[in-house]
Amino acid sequence: MQLIEFTDRGLYCRTGNFYIDPWKPVDKAIITHAHSDHARFGSTSYLCHTHTGPLLKLRLGDITVQSVEWNEKVSMNNVTVSLHPAGHIIGSSQVRVEYNGEVWVISGDYKTENDGISGMFEPVNCNTFISESTFGLPIYNWKPQTEIFENMQQWIKANQQSGKASVIIAYSLGKAQRVLKCAAAVTDKLFAHGAIWNVHQALVNAGWDLPKIERVTPEMPKDKFKQAVIIAPPSADGTSWMKKFSPYSTGICSGWMQVRGNVRRRNADAGFALSDHADWNGLLSAVKATGAEKVFVTHGFQAAFSRYLNEIGIEAAEVKTEFGGEEEEQEKPSTNEEQDKEINTADDNE
Amino acid sequence: MKAFAELIVELGTSTKTNEKLDALSHYFDSADDADKVWVIALFSGRRPKRVISSSFLQLWCMETANLPAWLFEECYHTVGDLGETIALLLPPPQQQLSNTSLSLIINKLVEIEKQEEAAKKEFIVNTWMQMDKDERFVFNKLLTGNFRIGVSQKTIVNALSKTVKLEPSVIAHRISGNWDPAATSFADLLGEQQQSIDYSKPYPFYLAYALQEDVSLLGDEADWQAEWKWDGIRGQLIKRNGEIFVWSRGEELMTEKFPEYHAMKELLPEGLVLDGEIIPSIESKPLPFALLQTRIGRKNITKKNLQEAPITFFSYDLLEYNGDDYREQPLYKRRELLEQIVTSMNHPALLLSPVINFSSWEQLAHIRNSSRDMGAEGIMLKRKNSTYQVGRKVGDWWKWKIDPLVIDAVMIYAQKGHGRRSNLYTDYTFAVKDGDKLVSFAKAYSGLTDKEFAEVDSFVKRNSIEKFGPVRTVKPELVFEIAFEGIAASNRHKSGVALRFPRINRWRKDKKPDEINTIEDLKKMLEVYGK
Numbered sequence: 001m002q003l004i005e006f007t008d009r010g011l012y013c014r015t016g017n018f019y020i021d022p023w024k025p026v027d028k029a030i031i032t033h034a035h036s037d038h039a040r041f042g043s044t045s046y047l048c049h050t051h052t053g054p055l056l057k058l059r060l061g062d063i064t065v066q067s068v069e070w071n072e073k074v075s076m077n078n079v080t081v082s083l084h085p086a087g088h089i090i091g092s093s094q095v096r097v098e099y100n101g102e103v104w105v106i107s108g109d110y111k112t113e114n115d116g117i118s119g120m121f122e123p124v125n126c127n128t129f130i131s132e133s134t135f136g137l138p139i140y141n142w143k144p145q146t147e148i149f150e151n152m153q154q155w156i157k158a159n160q161q162s163g164k165a166s167v168i169i170a171y172s173l174g175k176a177q178r179v180l181k182c183a184a185a186v187t188d189k190l191f192a193h194g195a196i197w198n199v200h201q202a203l204v205n206a207g208w209d210l211p212k213i214e215r216v217t218p219e220m221p222k223d224k225f226k227q228a229v230i231i232a233p234p235s236a237d238g239t240s241w242m243k244k245f246s247p248y249s250t251g252i253c254s255g256w257m258q259v260r261g262n263v264r265r266r267n268a269d270a271g272f273a274l275s276d277h278a279d280w281n282g283l284l285s286a287v288k289a290t291g292a293e294k295v296f297v298t299h300g301f302q303a304a305f306s307r308y309l310n311e312i313g314i315e316a317a318e319v320k321t322e323f324g325g326e327e328e329e330q331e332k333p334s335t336n337e338e339q340d341k342e343i344n345t346a347d348d349n350e
Numbered sequence: 351m352k353a354f355a356e357l358i359v360e361l362g363t364s365t366k367t368n369e370k371l372d373a374l375s376h377y378f379d380s381a382d383d384a385d386k387v388w389v390i391a392l393f394s395g396r397r398p399k400r401v402i403s404s405s406f407l408q409l410w411c412m413e414t415a416n417l418p419a420w421l422f423e424e425c426y427h428t429v430g431d432l433g434e435t436i437a438l439l440l441p442p443p444q445q446q447l448s449n450t451s452l453s454l455i456i457n458k459l460v461e462i463e464k465q466e467e468a469a470k471k472e473f474i475v476n477t478w479m480q481m482d483k484d485e486r487f488v489f490n491k492l493l494t495g496n497f498r499i500g501v502s503q504k505t506i507v508n509a510l511s512k513t514v515k516l517e518p519s520v521i522a523h524r525i526s527g528n529w530d531p532a533a534t535s536f537a538d539l540l541g542e543q544q545q546s547i548d549y550s551k552p553y554p555f556y557l558a559y560a561l562q563e564d565v566s567l568l569g570d571e572a573d574w575q576a577e578w579k580w581d582g583i584r585g586q587l588i589k590r591n592g593e594i595f596v597w598s599r600g601e602e603l604m605t606e607k608f609p610e611y612h613a614m615k616e617l618l619p620e621g622l623v624l625d626g627e628i629i630p631s632i633e634s635k636p637l638p639f640a641l642l643q644t645r646i647g648r649k650n651i652t653k654k655n656l657q658e659a660p661i662t663f664f665s666y667d668l669l670e671y672n673g674d675d676y677r678e679q680p681l682y683k684r685r686e687l688l689e690q691i692v693t694s695m696n697h698p699a700l701l702l703s704p705v706i707n708f709s710s711w712e713q714l715a716h717i718r719n720s721s722r723d724m725g726a727e728g729i730m731l732k733r734k735n736s737t738y739q740v741g742r743k744v745g746d747w748w749k750w751k752i753d754p755l756v757i758d759a760v761m762i763y764a765q766k767g768h769g770r771r772s773n774l775y776t777d778y779t780f781a782v783k784d785g786d787k788l789v790s791f792a793k794a795y796s797g798l799t800d801k802e803f804a805e806v807d808s809f810v811k812r813n814s815i816e817k818f819g820p821v822r823t824v825k826p827e828l829v830f831e832i833a834f835e836g837i838a839a840s841n842r843h844k845s846g847v848a849l850r851f852p853r854i855n856r857w858r859k860d861k862k863p864d865e866i867n868t869i870e871d872l873k874k875m876l877e878v879y880g881k
Contacts, residue, residue: 138417139425139438258438259429260362260487261772265800267365304424311418 003097004104004130006296006319011106011130013097016079018047020095020106023322030081032108033092034059034173037323047074049083051091054206055173058198070119086110087121088276089174090203096124105290106130111275112282115145115178121278123289130296130319131287134277135255136305142255142279148272149182155251155270156186160227165248169268172196172233174276175253177203177210179231184211189228191216193236220244238267255279287314299323353381354389354452355484358491361499370501374509383536384453390539391531392497393506395600398456398532400495401463402470404432407493410475411436427820430772433490437483448480456492460532503554504741514540519554519740527551528595528603549590552597553623553669553677554740558730558747565750566711568731575681575734576706576714578726579749580664581639581835581850582629583646587611587663589618590673596628604628607645610661610699617695621673624688625738626665626703634701636664636725638880639850640838665692666703666730669738677738684738721752722879727835728752754833755875756855758866760826762788764810767795775810775822776803778854780832782845784869791845791872792832797854806857829861830854837872837880847872847880 005012010022018028025042032038034048034055045064048056053067068074070093074081083093088109095106105126114120142148152168159166168183170176172195180200183190190213192200197215204210216230225245236242237250252268255275263271278286283305287295295316297306302318309316360373378386391397412422417439429435455477462470474493478486491497503522510525511518524540528550568574584599594615596605605611608628630637630645641659648655668676668688676684685705692702706729708714718729728751736746759780767776777795781788798806806828814822836850 137425137428138415138421139429139435141438259772260434261430261768261774263363265772265774269363269365271363301424304421308418308421 003099003102003128004106006321010321013079015099016076016081016097018076018079018081019043021108021323028076030095031056032086032095032106033089035089035109038108047081049091049093051206052093053091054202055091055199058202070122084122084124085119087112087114087118089118090177090208092118094122094124096126102127104128104130105292107132107286109134109277110286111278112286113142113145115276117177117181118174118276121286123286126290126292128294128296129287129290129292130298131283131305132277132323133283133297133300133302133305135275135279136283136297136301138280140255140258140275140279141281142258142273142275145178145274148274149185152179152182152251152253152272152274153186155249156183156229159249160187163227163247165225165228165230165245167230167232167242167245167248167250169232169234169237169250169252169254170196170274171276172199175274176200176231176233178274178276179253180211180213183229183231187227187229188212189225190214191225191228191230193230193232193241195233195235196231222246351452351455351481351485351488352449353377354385355482355488357389358488358499359484361501367505370505371509374501374506375512378509378513382451382453385451387531387534387536387539388453388456390506390510390525392492393499393501394503394525396529396531397495397497398459398492399463400493401459402467402474402493404494406467406471407436407474407490408432410471411439411478414475414478415439415441427766428773430766430768433494434487436478436490437486440478440486443479443481450477455489456532459492502741510540515542516540522554522740523551526554527597549593550588550595550597550603552586552588552595553625553675553738555584555586555599555625556739556747557742558732558749559742559744561731561748561750565715565731568711568748571708571710571714573734575685575732576708576717577666577703577730577732578706578721578724579728579730579751580627580629580636580703581725581727582627582636582642582664585626585628585663586669587614587618587622587624587626587665588670589615589620589622592620594618598628607648607651608661609651609656611663614695614697614700617697619672619691621670622691623668623670624663624665625667625669626663629662629664630659631662631664631701631725632660638725638836638838640836640848660699662699662701664701664703667738680735680737681732682734718750718752754835754855755837755879756831756833757782757871757875758829758858758861759792759832760788760863760866761806761824761828761830762790762826763821764806764814764824765821774803775807778806778830780830781826782867782869782872783864788826789845789869791843791847791869792834792849792852794830794832794852794854797833798857802857826863829858829863829866831856831858837876839876839880845869845872847876 009019009024009026011020018030019026020030021032021038022029023040027044029043029046031046031048034052039056041060047066050067050069053065056065068083070083070085072082080098082096084096086092086094086108088111092108094108097104103126105124107130109132110121112121156166168179170179176196192213192215194215200213222244230245249269251270251272252266253272253274255273255277256262257271258273295309295314296319297316298319298321306316306318357373357377361370364370425439426435462473507518507522510521527548586597588595594605594611596608596611598604630641645655645659668684670676689702692700706717721728731748731750733746759782761778762781763779764775765777767774779790779793781790810822810824813825815825816823832852833855834849834852838848840848
């Protein structure tokens with residue numbers, strides 16, 4: 001019996017009787033991070049990192065949550081569980097599971113570059129590693145965050161000079177906070193869509209020190225947004241909600257912007273390949289650093305990434321999960337009605 | 351090269367014509383003359399000769415980046431553009447970035463064309479390793495020879511007119527025709543005094559918009575001239591300096607392809623330019639476009655070709671006569687003179703595209719219904735006192751096409767698109783019923799909105815049955831109305847028919863797959879319209 005099984009409810013540890021990021025309601029769920037494709041509604045009890053706790057409550061409402069620190073050991077039926085920073089978003093964790101000397105690590109979503117907010121990805125030694133592969137092709141190689149931020153700041157300044165506002169499209173949890181820090185360095189005229197503002201407030205209430213940002217409300221006069229920076233989620237892109245910022249330029253922040261076709265298809269004025277996931281080299285270095293003898297590859301380019309790992313001598317197999325962020329589901333058509341209920345919808349798939 | 355790469359990035363991402371115009375005029379203001387000539391050339395479809403096949407580029411990229419072939423293929427299918435895939439996969443530049451100018455790079459390409467493969471490889475790989483991602487992309491585009499940039503000729507002309515002291519119509523004329531960017535200086539091309547005379551140079555075509563509104567809104571019938579809209583190749587027939595030149599609207603010199611026109615060389619008066627349709631016909635009756643296609647792609651024309659698809663010229667406008675530019679004359683005057691010239695020539699390959707007599711819009715609408723019987727695809731409406739303008743202009747010329755033929759079909763295969771549709775399933779194959787089986791009959795890539803494409807894309811991803819390389823077989827469930835302009839018999843297609851310009855007319859969400867048309871329906875259409 002494998003220590004972690006792949007069931008139709010999600011990744012399951014029979015010995016410890018718990019699931020990791022289950023996509024159907026279960027008794028005990030360990031949650032890697034608060035994005036809606038990993039943190040789903042309906043389980044009896046949840047366990048997650050202390051930083052994830054408030055976000056989980058924001059998204060799932062009144063639930064039973066046990067919060068732990070990174071590296072804190074929890075025992076369940078003689079199975080030792082601990083969380084370790086994954087660097088994906090605030091509170092995001094890898095789950096280390098140990099039983100009888102055998103160690104499995106479930107990555108959740110991760111990135112290897114330190115973004116200054118999410119915690120530094122920690123390579124954890126293990127026998128078996130379950131890795132995501134959202135950007136598991138060698139065409140995905142990110143520039144350092146500092147370089148992307150410089151480009152974005154230049155773009156904001158250029159917009160200001162031509163009298164335009166800058167609308168930045170970024171996921172409400174994760175990317176939006178990074179972008180906010182970047183934009184705050186060049187302007188204090190900062191506005192957020194409601195979905196982003198809700199996450200922002202939850203984080204501020206939990207004690208996070210984030211730059212000041214105002215929520216966009218229907219009463220705000222148009223001239224308030226002149227040359228300002230507005231951060232909005234993907235579901236708001238191209239809707240009538242954006243009209244009042246006119247004249248404006250749109251910049252989309254997503255790893256998918258690495259490919260020109262995606263920038264053009266989204267009708268963006270600018271695309272910034274800023275991602276909360278590891279790029280190809282990040283995935284490779286993370287896998288190698290675990291020293292794992294066996295790797296299971298989940299959501300993303302799992303076929304290509306696992307084949308490549310096998311070719312370089314690391315035993316790997318692909319596993320189909322219901323996590324988002326997959327190559328196949330990178331863009332869902334969004335409708336205008338979605339923009340206000342944004343907070344509880346799956347907007348986290350990059 | 352840096353500035354040119356930046357220009358391409360800006361043109362590629364800007365969504366408004368004004369932004370494209372600004373980017374171009376900014377470039378023309380600051381670039382050096384030799385580079386400008388090449389940019390004009392590249393944007394009007396002139397490109398340096400291909401020095402190397404793209405499979406070598408792929409190979410060298412794989413070697414340099416140390417990647418297996420299957421992984422390169424996987425990346426290519428996701429990116430949807432070879433030049434971009436290579437630019438993304440190459441390792442970061444190692445040497446000091448050098449900023450070689452566009453024209454120097456192109457000169458170098460001309461230089462290595464005749465050299466050994468090893469020399470080509472050395473130059474190309476070295477150049478890659480001195481470039482950033484955007485420059486590599488542009489360089490690869492130069493190498494693979496498919497420079498498709500979403501900028502109209504009008505935008506380029508307008509941008510140039512901000513730097514060059516010439517009228518836009520003069521610029522459009524100067525940059526068209528038969529000039530070699532390697533041997534032309536910016537002063538030759540766009541100097542206030544033109545240095546040399548190019549006898550072959552065509553005039554920029556005047557193009558019509560499709561008539562969307564009610565025809566009666568055009569006003570008084572008496573102000574308008576009606577002609578058939580032919581389904582051939584729009585062209586200019588030029589006789590200057592004792593020679594014949596034939597240009598297509600795509601600015602391709604096609605003189606050699608049509609020996610029928612050479613016979614007119616002695617007959618046509620000197621200094622004459624006619625606008626009309628290149629089209630095969632027998633006894634003034636046009637033949638289907640499929641027959642014209644048998645002539646276009648062919649290098650050596652056989653006797654059989656000449657008999658089966660004799661090319662003629664249906665002339666409908668006069669642009670130059672006795673060496674004088676007639677484009678400012680009103681249409682009715684140009685037409686009068688055209689009729690005199692063509693009639694007096696009396697040559698079987700030179701025809702007059704007839705004017706349709708009508709006294710009311712209702713009557714013309716009725717006549718239009720017989721377009722298919724005439725071998726036409728509708729009617730052209732031209733204001734009798736209109737001048738011959740440059741490019742697509744609203745107001746004086748309209749095309750009033752008949753409704754296309756349509757058939758309901760189900761989607762059975764899908765493939766990812768290219769360019770702005772990369773990594774999105776946008777290229778579909780459709781089938782009709784053949785008993786209880788399905789038979790594929792057409793591919794279509796256009797006709798849906800971005801939102802609909804996204805919806806179909808998500809359906810394909812959830813409902814694919816099998817994967818054959820980049821193609822997915824899809825559960826036959828989505829029904830679409832396919833529109834097309836013509837139908838011809840074909841033994842190259844499983845269905846036995848080939849369609850002209852198939853596209854998606856609309857998504858029939860109201861129809862189920864068992865309600866689609868049958869192969870018999872297609873054969874009936876072939877019987878009626880395909881002969």
